[in-house]
Amino acid sequence: MQKIPLKMAAAGMVLExxxxxxxxxxxxxxxxxxxESLLExxxxxxxxxxxxxxxxxxxEGLGTSSYQDRIRALDRIFRQHEQDPWMMKMKKFLRGYFKRKAAQQTSQGPAKDTETEQN
Known part of the structure; x- marks a missing residue:
């Protein structure tokens, strides 16, 4: 059993x-x-x-999800705004941004603590 924010709930999960x-x-x-309709x-x-x-x-690490997780969450987050052209532009922008950040993260390997390295 797990108590989760509604925004993290997904179709197919069963209420305890x-x-x-x-x-x-x-x-x-x-x-x-x-x-989906019940979540809405x-x-x-x-x-x-x-x-x-x-x-x-x-x-664990809530708020520090990977960029791939963020990309997967966009459809759910924007599900009520599919008829709004501006919101769809925002979704497209965010998807591109997260893809670039994911690629950058992959190419750099594990993140380093730059503050520690400078001291």
């Missing part, structure tokens, strides 16, 4: 615990498989966290 409002109203029951509805209802079965998300 029900999604409940502050007043106790159950929005989605335990055992429900998440779908939960996002509109301002649900921030869900508890899913297993341990599907590596939360």
């Amino acid at each position: 615990k029900p999604v409940v409002r502050d007043n106790g109203q159950v929005l989605v029951g335990a055992g429900t498989e998440l779908t 509805r939960l996002e509109r209802m301002e649900v921030e966290w869900v508890t899913v079965q297993g341990n599907p998300v590596n939360m």
Whole structure:
């Protein structure tokens, strides 16, 4: 069982615990498989966290995901903006940026601590 931010939830994950409002109203029951449409509805209802079965998300180093992970996340992040030309330009820009950074990271090998090297 793992409690994760809704933004990290993906279709196919299964809820371990029900999604409940502050007043106790159950929005989605335990055992429900998440779908794209359900994730979108939960996002509109301002649900921030869900508890899913297993341990599907590596939360270690949260905020320091690889550029490849960031590229894979773009489709999910921009899923509600497919009809917005400006947002699609932003998505394309970010994809290109992350690809360049991933290539740069690969060519340089493991990151070095430059501050330590200078001292």
